Amino acid sequence: EGNLASWVGTVTDITRQKLIEDALKESEENYRALTENTPDILFSTDMQGIITYASPQINKYGFLVEEVVGKSLRVFIHPGDIEQVESNLSRELKDGAQFISRFRILDKWGTICWFEERSFLRLAISGKPVGMYGILRDMTEQKRAKDAINIANKKLNLMNQITRHDILNTITGLLGCVDMARATSSAAEK
DSSP states (O other): OOOOOOOOOOOOOOHHHHHHHHHHHHHHHHHHHHHHHSSSEEEEEETTOBEEEEOGGGGGGTOOHHHHTTSBGGGGBOTTTHHHHHHHHHHHHHHTOOEEEEEEEEOTTSOEEEEEEEEEEEEOTTSOEEEEEEEEEEOHHHHHHHHHHHHHHHHHHHHHHHHHHHHHHHHHHHHHHHHHHHHOOSTTTO
């Protein structure tokens, strides 16, 4: 007759699944908070150096994340530093070590920014290298301070040399006067 006479079903306890989903959600929120609030740029690349992820801090340098992902990291490195960075990278990848390098990057407005990169291999479950994870830390202010200290040290060294020279000239003149005074025999000349 089409009337519902009974209901047959199963009840499954999904408590464990919900706990796992909640833990996953919390983990994702923590990851997102970390990557979005750290002052450094977090990134990942494939083995060819193509950027697969960049944290939102890239915006500080005029780039949108969408503009960066899919491009080679090489595109952003100052042309004068590319050869050194690639040489360091190939040497350290051969050793399987952590990659550390300092280089310049041109931001979207053409300003040179100094960065320190720290990266390491990203491995597949099989252990095969599939890319790199890395951190870019802006070292521009530290570089400017270091350069200013070097210039100040050079100026201080020059001033020390000039002052030392002037003092030695004065002492030499005084010693000459003392020698002349000793060389004279009469009290009137002394």
